[in-house]
Amino acid sequence: TADQAVRPGTGAADLAARAAAVLPGGVSSNVRLATARTFFERGSGPRLWDVDGNEYVDYLLGQGPAFLGHAHPQVNGAVTTAVGRGMVFGAQHALEVEAVEKLLAAVGWADMARLGVSGTEAVHAALRLARAATGRRKMIGFAGQYHGWLDTVLMAHGPDGHRPGSAGQPPQYLADWVVAPFNDAEAVQRCFEEHPGEIAAVIIEPMMCNSGAIAPRPGFLARLRELCTAHGAVLIFDEVVTGFRLAFGGAAQRFGVTPDLALYGKAVAGGWPVAAIAGRRELLELFGTGKVNHSGTFNASVMAAAAVSATMDVLRETPPYVSVEEHGTALMTGLRGIGERHGVPLHVQGLPAAFHVSFRAEGAPPTDVVDHASLQSLDLARYTRFSRTLTTHGIWVAGRGIWYVSAAHGPAELADALERFDRALAAHVAESR
Numbered sequence: 001t002a003d004q005a006v007r008p009g010t011g012a013a014d015l016a017a018r019a020a021a022v023l024p025g026g027v028s029s030n031v032r033l034a035t036a037r038t039f040f041e042r043g044s045g046p047r048l049w050d051v052d053g054n055e056y057v058d059y060l061l062g063q064g065p066a067f068l069g070h071a072h073p074q075v076n077g078a079v080t081t082a083v084g085r086g087m088v089f090g091a092q093h094a095l096e097v098e099a100v101e102k103l104l105a106a107v108g109w110a111d112m113a114r115l116g117v118s119g120t121e122a123v124h125a126a127l128r129l130a131r132a133a134t135g136r137r138k139m140i141g142f143a144g145q146y147h148g149w150l151d152t153v154l155m156a157h158g159p160d161g162h163r164p165g166s167a168g169q170p171p172q173y174l175a176d177w178v179v180a181p182f183n184d185a186e187a188v189q190r191c192f193e194e195h196p197g198e199i200a201a202v203i204i205e206p207m208m209c210n211s212g213a214i215a216p217r218p219g220f221l222a223r224l225r226e227l228c229t230a231h232g233a234v235l236i237f238d239e240v241v242t243g244f245r246l247a248f249g250g251a252a253q254r255f256g257v258t259p260d261l262a263l264y265g266k267a268v269a270g271g272w273p274v275a276a277i278a279g280r281r282e283l284l285e286l287f288g289t290g291k292v293n294h295s296g297t298f299n300a301s302v303m304a305a306a307a308v309s310a311t312m313d314v315l316r317e318t319p320p321y322v323s324v325e326e327h328g329t330a331l332m333t334g335l336r337g338i339g340e341r342h343g344v345p346l347h348v349q350g351l352p353a354a355f356h357v358s359f360r361a362e363g364a365p366p367t368d369v370v371d372h373a374s375l376q377s378l379d380l381a382r383y384t385r386f387s388r389t390l391t392t393h394g395i396w397v398a399g400r401g402i403w404y405v406s407a408a409h410g411p412a413e414l415a416d417a418l419e420r421f422d423r424a425l426a427a428h429v430a431e432s433r
């Protein structure tokens with residue numbers, strides 16, 4: 001199947017026409033507007049099949065959740081068994097205690113956690129906790145990060161600062177943000193100095209996967225830790241992408257810096273819709289005393305708890321971190337080599353578990369991409385076009401450049417991916433002439 005390009009079929013075309021009539025934009029999340037014409041029928045391990053029978057090696061993984069591969073039998077089996085006895089009780093059940101105990105054992109540094117449904121909500125809970133704990137309002141964030149789609153966090157970043165990321169979003173909801181460039185600890189220090197006693201929290205994707213898969217420079221996160229401690233602010237790691245992916249203990253473990261609160265989602269539950277907020281007892285107990293409200297009908301449902309518990313078991317019993325690292329390293333190296341052979345200025349950066357592929361502008365020297373501004377020096381639009389060619393050659397990836405590696409990717413996927421990428425790049429070069 002490796003040499004077979006994807007053939008568009010009537011299945012997807014028919015569904016896309018029906019979808020366009022009843023789903024705004026033909027999709028259920030705006031992130032998918034660009035891929036509104038793709039309909040998958042099933043996923044298994046590291047591969048996907050569309051409704052017209054085309055097969056893809058998947059490096060998007062549902063935007064991250066399928067870190068164990070699609071339809072993991074142990075996780076799905078545990079959920080199926082558990083939900084046979086009921087799903088939501090409006091009370092506690094044993095599985096949620098077990099799930100959170102296992103999650104905390106994985107995270108390592110946190111004392112308590114709660115399970116919710118989406119990363120967006122977990123962020124919201126953390127910001128509320130930080131403000132309640134400090135009695136302050138302002139937050140320091142980083143240009144290019146994504147913390148969900150709500151009014152208080154959705155931002156578009158440009159050279160002249162941040163602004164609402166959506167029509168209908170009141171700009172005053174963003175008034176409490178102080179935005180710094182990623183990887184610039186001195187800028188963060190200045191933010192603290194310019195707003196003495198006002199900063200409730202610093203919230204950061206410890207590796208910036210929503211803009212270019214930019215790893216933190218050595219010492220950057222440690223400096224944020226020092227600044228937060230010195231100024232009495234809460235350090236929040238948004239580990240929705242990095243959690244359980246960069247290491248069992250997430251970015252905190254990988255980079256050796258301990259936040260006060262962390263948010264998890266995506267990989268935490270093997271593809272099931274679950275998020276978590278974890279952190280220090282003094283902070284989380286503000287929920288426990290009822291001082292800070294955090295609620296949700298579906299929080300820690302039987303499904304969610306069973307999925308988290310089984311995912312933690314799989315990750316602990318068969319840690320995928322070495323194989324993910326090897327696969328990603330070989331893939332990144334292979335893609336760079338293919339780019340060189342075709343004389344194309346590919347730019348591949350990040351860590352093997354989550355990396356970013358783009359093009360340098362024609363004639364531009366290799367760039368050190370360290371933040372959102374330097375990311376803009378790349379030809380991101382060219383990659384977005386090329387990502388469609390990758391898709392038609394049987395590699396499922398996002399247009400924004402991120403590639404995620406799963407526990408299920410093996411040598412067969414590596415070989416197929418490199419071969420398909422090679423042919424896709426040849427087609428792209430031919431098209432560009």
Ligand code: PMP
Nearest residue numbers: 118119120146147148238240241
């Ligand atoms: N934080 C980060 C870093 C994310 O990448 C995302 C989603 N891509 C979110 C928060 C929001 O999570 P969700 O889509 O589950 O609401």
